[in-house]
Amino acid sequence: MTLSGARISDSGMYAHLWGTPAVRAVFEERGRLQSWLDVLAALARAQAAEGLVPASAAGQITARARVELLDLDLVAEQTRATGHSTLGLIRALRDVLPADVHPHVYVGATVQDLTDTWTSLALRAVLGEVRRDLLRAEELTLGLAGQHRDTLLAGRTHGQPGAPVTFGWKAASWADEIRRHLDRLREGSPRWLVGQLGGGVGTLAAQGPRGLQVRARFCAELGLADPGISWLTARDRIAEVGNVLAMVAGTLARIGNEVYELQRPELGELREPVPDGVVGSITMPHKRNPERSEHLDTLARLVRASAAVLLEGMTGVHERDGRSWKAEWVALPEVCLLTAASTSFAVELLAGLEVDVVGMRRNLDGYTGSERVLGILTERLGKHAAQEALQVALAQGRRAGRAMPDALLDAGLLSEQEVAALAPDAGSAGAMVDLVVARARAARAAAGEA
Numbered sequence: 001m002t003l004s005g006a007r008i009s010d011s012g013m014y015a016h017l018w019g020t021p022a023v024r025a026v027f028e029e030r031g032r033l034q035s036w037l038d039v040l041a042a043l044a045r046a047q048a049a050e051g052l053v054p055a056s057a058a059g060q061i062t063a064r065a066r067v068e069l070l071d072l073d074l075v076a077e078q079t080r081a082t083g084h085s086t087l088g089l090i091r092a093l094r095d096v097l098p099a100d101v102h103p104h105v106y107v108g109a110t111v112q113d114l115t116d117t118w119t120s121l122a123l124r125a126v127l128g129e130v131r132r133d134l135l136r137a138e139e140l141t142l143g144l145a146g147q148h149r150d151t152l153l154a155g156r157t158h159g160q161p162g163a164p165v166t167f168g169w170k171a172a173s174w175a176d177e178i179r180r181h182l183d184r185l186r187e188g189s190p191r192w193l194v195g196q197l198g199g200g201v202g203t204l205a206a207q208g209p210r211g212l213q214v215r216a217r218f219c220a221e222l223g224l225a226d227p228g229i230s231w232l233t234a235r236d237r238i239a240e241v242g243n244v245l246a247m248v249a250g251t252l253a254r255i256g257n258e259v260y261e262l263q264r265p266e267l268g269e270l271r272e273p274v275p276d277g278v279v280g281s282i283t284m285p286h287k288r289n290p291e292r293s294e295h296l297d298t299l300a301r302l303v304r305a306s307a308a309v310l311l312e313g314m315t316g317v318h319e320r321d322g323r324s325w326k327a328e329w330v331a332l333p334e335v336c337l338l339t340a341a342s343t344s345f346a347v348e349l350l351a352g353l354e355v356d357v358v359g360m361r362r363n364l365d366g367y368t369g370s371e372r373v374l375g376i377l378t379e380r381l382g383k384h385a386a387q388e389a390l391q392v393a394l395a396q397g398r399r400a401g402r403a404m405p406d407a408l409l410d411a412g413l414l415s416e417q418e419v420a421a422l423a424p425d426a427g428s429a430g431a432m433v434d435l436v437v438a439r440a441r442a443a444r445a446a447a448g449e450a
Contacts (some may be wrong), residue, residue: 273352
């Protein structure tokens, strides 16, 4: 391992926390430059098909547009010397081509044509990785939902025990939210994965009278949709995909936070897996820290921050505005890397999640049946009188250190037989689990994801 990187996310020690190898390869310099070269080769082929450049030149460009053939030191030096984002790359590419091909490299395109089209290619790869992990996370949460359909535990509001729910119901809510993200990725991809070719201000003037045909061929060469109109300052696509990914990370943080809270020993209802060799604390060896759960929240915070930068890009001015799209060069890779790390960690968490059924049932003792008692008393006293009587009885019981059944008996609100008959009731939780699971299974089957 080589220790490198001024940013912690590029560190040889810590990079695994802030991205995945597959997504990192998309955005690392060699991967990015090769993708840029692929875009230039596709442009040459499209132009050759429409008679703008010789077919032989397009063939030479396609054959020689390989990052391993270029002098990358020259690319960097010329980029700095010219102050231009891609001129160093163009000069290095021309150096490996015959002289008669030089005039046909990068004809009629601008920096943003190259980089925006690359962005769509990068997003296609990233969204594929995210989608794969989300499908796995959905499958795991559906499994938990079915397995624990009737496993009772305390539902909590404002951080306090409320009425009973089931763990399967909780897991089903995770699965249902993940399914909505899968829907968003499917529905949004045709909008997001489009090419960009327009020239200086986006009018395709440099491509001649067959500009639209050149662009259509260019997009088809790369497997991207034709945008219809140039989007040099229309950054809503990037803002949308960035914020959808922020929502994905937010959902996974919600799951992580649930595990984080329920792993506390005083609750002891869930525990995240601990791989062999992992150390929780070197000063307090008894601790079993919820590292993955906690990190999901950290990742989500960082994704939201970078997604906000992408949203700012929508305010660009006129036909091109570097403030918008150059900020994306920093923010969008961060969103993608961090979200990919989030989905990967979430799968690991869910795959090994330990569910303590006994602990869940134990924590139902106390006051978590008050909603059902209120229903019984409402039939006798009316809603408001029942609510007031129950509040008084439970407050007196707490002050006396009495559990809810005893407090109800002390207040004369229920008989001993009624108290004995009380049992935790999760209402329609199980039926909702069945609905979510059936709906998700049908969606997966219809999409060929089952």
